[in-house]
Amino acid sequence: MTGFKQVSTQKGLLVIPGPIEIADDVLYANAHPSMAHTSPEFIPVFGDCIRMIREVLYTKDAQPFLISGSGTLGWDQVASNLVEPGENALVLNTGYFGDSFADCLEVYGAKVDSLRAKVGGVVPMDEIESALKSKRYKIVTVTHVDTSTAVLSDIKSIAAVVKKASPETLIILDGVCSVASELIKMDEWGLDVIMTASQKGLGTPPGLSVLVASNRAIQTFENRIAPVSSYYASWKKWLPIMKAYEQGTAAYFATPPVNLIYAFNASLMTITKSSEVSLEERFKLHEEASQRVKSAAVELGLKQVPDPENAANGMTALYFPEGYTASDILPRLSAKGVIVAGGLHKDIKDRYFRIGHMGISVVQQSRGDIDKVIDSLRDSLKEAQADKWQ
Amino acid sequence: MTGFKQVSTQKGLLVIPGPIEIADDVLYANAHPSMAHTSPEFIPVFGDCIRMIREVLYTKDAQPFLISGSGTLGWDQVASNLVEPGENALVLNTGYFGDSFADCLEVYGAKVDSLRAKVGGVVPMDEIESALKSKRYKIVTVTHVDTSTAVLSDIKSIAAVVKKASPETLIILDGVCSVASELIKMDEWGLDVIMTASQKGLGTPPGLSVLVASNRAIQTFENRIAPVSSYYASWKKWLPIMKAYEQGTAAYFATPPVNLIYAFNASLMTITKSSEVSLEERFKLHEEASQRVKSAAVELGLKQVPDPENAANGMTALYFPEGYTASDILPRLSAKGVIVAGGLHKDIKDRYFRIGHMGISVVQQSRGDIDKVIDSLRDSLKEAQADKWQ
Numbered sequence: 001m002t003g004f005k006q007v008s009t010q011k012g013l014l015v016i017p018g019p020i021e022i023a024d025d026v027l028y029a030n031a032h033p034s035m036a037h038t039s040p041e042f043i044p045v046f047g048d049c050i051r052m053i054r055e056v057l058y059t060k061d062a063q064p065f066l067i068s069g070s071g072t073l074g075w076d077q078v079a080s081n082l083v084e085p086g087e088n089a090l091v092l093n094t095g096y097f098g099d100s101f102a103d104c105l106e107v108y109g110a111k112v113d114s115l116r117a118k119v120g121g122v123v124p125m126d127e128i129e130s131a132l133k134s135k136r137y138k139i140v141t142v143t144h145v146d147t148s149t150a151v152l153s154d155i156k157s158i159a160a161v162v163k164k165a166s167p168e169t170l171i172i173l174d175g176v177c178s179v180a181s182e183l184i185k186m187d188e189w190g191l192d193v194i195m196t197a198s199q200k201g202l203g204t205p206p207g208l209s210v211l212v213a214s215n216r217a218i219q220t221f222e223n224r225i226a227p228v229s230s231y232y233a234s235w236k237k238w239l240p241i242m243k244a245y246e247q248g249t250a251a252y253f254a255t256p257p258v259n260l261i262y263a264f265n266a267s268l269m270t271i272t273k274s275s276e277v278s279l280e281e282r283f284k285l286h287e288e289a290s291q292r293v294k295s296a297a298v299e300l301g302l303k304q305v306p307d308p309e310n311a312a313n314g315m316t317a318l319y320f321p322e323g324y325t326a327s328d329i330l331p332r333l334s335a336k337g338v339i340v341a342g343g344l345h346k347d348i349k350d351r352y353f354r355i356g357h358m359g360i361s362v363v364q365q366s367r368g369d370i371d372k373v374i375d376s377l378r379d380s381l382k383e384a385q386a387d388k389w390q
Numbered sequence: 391m392t393g394f395k396q397v398s399t400q401k402g403l404l405v406i407p408g409p410i411e412i413a414d415d416v417l418y419a420n421a422h423p424s425m426a427h428t429s430p431e432f433i434p435v436f437g438d439c440i441r442m443i444r445e446v447l448y449t450k451d452a453q454p455f456l457i458s459g460s461g462t463l464g465w466d467q468v469a470s471n472l473v474e475p476g477e478n479a480l481v482l483n484t485g486y487f488g489d490s491f492a493d494c495l496e497v498y499g500a501k502v503d504s505l506r507a508k509v510g511g512v513v514p515m516d517e518i519e520s521a522l523k524s525k526r527y528k529i530v531t532v533t534h535v536d537t538s539t540a541v542l543s544d545i546k547s548i549a550a551v552v553k554k555a556s557p558e559t560l561i562i563l564d565g566v567c568s569v570a571s572e573l574i575k576m577d578e579w580g581l582d583v584i585m586t587a588s589q590k591g592l593g594t595p596p597g598l599s600v601l602v603a604s605n606r607a608i609q610t611f612e613n614r615i616a617p618v619s620s621y622y623a624s625w626k627k628w629l630p631i632m633k634a635y636e637q638g639t640a641a642y643f644a645t646p647p648v649n650l651i652y653a654f655n656a657s658l659m660t661i662t663k664s665s666e667v668s669l670e671e672r673f674k675l676h677e678e679a680s681q682r683v684k685s686a687a688v689e690l691g692l693k694q695v696p697d698p699e700n701a702a703n704g705m706t707a708l709y710f711p712e713g714y715t716a717s718d719i720l721p722r723l724s725a726k727g728v729i730v731a732g733g734l735h736k737d738i739k740d741r742y743f744r745i746g747h748m749g750i751s752v753v754q755q756s757r758g759d760i761d762k763v764i765d766s767l768r769d770s771l772k773e774a775q776a777d778k779w780q
Contacts, residue, residue, distance in 0.1 A: 011423050011425065011431070014423075014424050014425065014426060016426050016428075018645070019424050019425070019426065019427065019645065019648060020424060021423075021424050022423070022424045027421040027422075027423070027649075028421060030420050030421050030649060031417040031418060031420050031421035032417075033401050033404075033412070033417070034404050034409050034410060034411050034412045034595065035401065035404065035409070036404060036406050036409065036729055036731070037409065037596070038406075038731075039729065041401070068458065068459050068460045068463075068596065068597045069458050069459045069463070069622065070458045070622075070644035070645050070646070070647075071644065071645065072621075072622055072643070072644035073458075073459070073622045073644075075621060075622070076620065076621050076622045079621065103621070104621040104622075107617070107618070107619070107620065107621040107624070108621070197645065199645060205424065205647065205648060205649040205650070206427070206458065206645045206646065206647050206648055206649070207458045207597045207647030207649070207650055227497070228497070229497070229619075230466065230497065230620055231462075231465060231466050231469065231493070231494040231497040231498070232459065232460075232462055232463045232465070232466045232494075232622070232623065233622065234497070252734075253462070254460035254461065254462035254463075255408070255409065255460050255461065255587065255589060255596045256460070256596065257460070257595065257596050257597030257650075258409060258595060258596055259420060259595040259596070259597070260595070260597055260647075260650075339426055339429065341426070341428075344642075
């Protein structure tokens with residue numbers, strides 16, 4: 001009941017697509033003795049987080065917002081600060097999270113059109129192009145990796161299409177399941193908002209909404225006519241706070257999650273300043289780990305949910321073999337100390353499972369996490385087959 | 391830069407009115423190894439938090455919402471779930487946080503009337519009564535302890551007045567700076583919403599919005615005609631999640647702050663289940679510590695911001711002596727390792743300072759925190775006076 005001591009002994013290897021395994025120094029930082037959110041010790045820790053998240057996204061001067069909340073809060077920020085009631089939004093839907101983003105946009109008054117990919121696929125470029133030419137869209141949203149399907153959208157190419165077909169449309173990337181595990185070049189590709197959360201590629205416990213807005217997005221916000229339609233997610237409230245902390249002074253709108261900011265700082269230090277694994281190498285290691293898991297799946301006769309050419313590098317979604325269900329496989333994996341996630345997409349919910357391979361499970365290769373996942377999956381399938389043949 | 395090791399050595403005794411000093415077992419729980427938010431180990435930890443927060447508020451079956459966010463998010467929950475656009479809200483304003491609550495309500499379309507107390511005072515009961523009789527108000531909001539003034543509102547008596555003058559009006563208590571440091575009997579006093587945050591009397595790091603809604607409030611929400619006007623703060627999204635976790639199953643809307651829930655659980659265990667200090671004794675200890683600080687202030691010739699009959703038990707706000715400013719006193723306190731907060735209320739910002747006395751600083755008497763605060767304050771004043779006389 002008290003949590004820590006009792007439960008930690010029951011823990012296995014956490015390889016769901018977030019939260020992920022957390023490095024010890026990040027966990028220690030999350031246990032930092034209580035500090036005032038306005039203290040001279042804390043202010044630069046917050047400021048450094050703002051500076052470092054820019055590095056992760058290859059942006060020179062876009063504006064980060066670090067706010068206590070889950071990744072979901074990023075949708076509210078986009079919907080209530082950038083879209084005015086009655087304006088059009090185009091949602092590229094590659095799974096569950098596209099539905100939710102559309103739902104959020106509608107709550108704040110946007111008129112949403114969704115282009116739906118088939119399960120496992122992406123939205124064809126010509127469909128995106130003709131939609132953008134048919135109507136004036138204030139924003140287009142792309143789920144970089146839809147955690148429900150493991151589909152990776154080619155945001156670089158999509159952004160190029162948007163810029164050609166409708167240059168004034170803001171490009172919004174839902175990077176909850178991609179930031180720090182998939183390469184994103186914010187400035188070079190011309191992205192306007194990247195929103196994510198702390199608990200996936202960024203290797204920090206959950207509880208921080210992380211959003212970075214381009215200068216163009218901030219200008220759009222500043223030029224809006226209708227008042228911002230949320231309070232807690234309002235950039236009008238948060239922009240002066242983020243600017244103050246970056247400049248080295250405290251300002252108050254709502255108490256920041258001080259301990260989690262220390263933890264985020266520790267993880268960002270490793271991601272951006274490590275002498276062992278550079279940011280470029282980090283992305284390469286994610287690709288390699290992903291290839292290993294996906295190759296093993298092929299060997300084991302398991303079919304991926306996403307078309308292989310659109311598969312994420314930070315996670316893998318696999319159909320159960322014909323005739324098998326979650327209860328045949330997942331408890332066996334769990335018994336071997338490997339915690340994966342079940343299905344989430346409503347059309348195929350009971351037919352597949354999901355493995356996350358992000359952060360230290362990928363980058364700290366000496367941990368052997370990927371081997372353990374592959375070996376345990378192989379053994380679990382064998383056991384399940386033996387059980388059927390009895 | 392990495393935070394933990396470097397900064398922890400610089401830390402003093404944190405006695406601002408939140409975040410407060412955190413017990414070691416709570417900090418350890420915040421460093422819990424990463425767990426799936428859907429895991430069988432985590433679900434009861436979340437469920438127990440829901441059950442225990444009811445105990446803290448003396449309510450049998452009101453509905454808690456534990457959501458990743460700061461205390462501010464509680465205002466969005468009230469404004470977007472309970473008030474429909476165009477409906478009237480009455481805000482009893484005893485400082486900074488009354489202004490902000492009114493601001494939040496207006497963002498979501500409420501028509502707000504504010505009854506403003508003079509600085510340090512409370513709103514007279516007859517004013518509340520006549521306002522409630524003059525117009526139909528959907529909600530009345532009360533800041534239990536306004537952190538900017540240390541004014542404690544008599545919520546028990548206010549609730550009785552509201553029930554008599556306008557029984558259908560929902561009674562909303564902003565308990566950010568009062569829950570677990572001031573006695574609140576939710577059911578007996580007939581309160582409809584109590585909203586708070588994790589980092590004050592509840593003794594947990596910041597990052598959790600804690601709100602408890604009466605059955606009547608939930609019914610009002612369920613009967614509303616206009617759609618809920620926020621997404622992340624929508625009870626439509628969160629109610630099924632809270633019910634699922636309480637009943638022992640996982641459900642997903644947004645990833646909960648898993649580590650912080652472990653920490654919250656650890657602190658709630660101490661608050662509600664301790665064999666050493668009962669909940670009743672906890673409130674008495676806050677009163678005693680408060681009396682000690684306030685008596686010492688009188689001896690030192692310092693005048694309180696609140697009228698003494700309306701002064702909070704979890705914090706003290708004191709004017710600087712005539713002729714002295716923050717820079718005469720606060721750096722001296724800081725040099726002695728005592729971290730207090732400056733002024734916040736715009737009318738008197740530079741003329742006063744604030745001391746928090748909540749949680750372990752009050753309950754774990756062997757720590758000697760209150761002695762240290764009083765002694766350091768006495769010495770700092772003496773030094774400041776000596777300096778002036780030179």
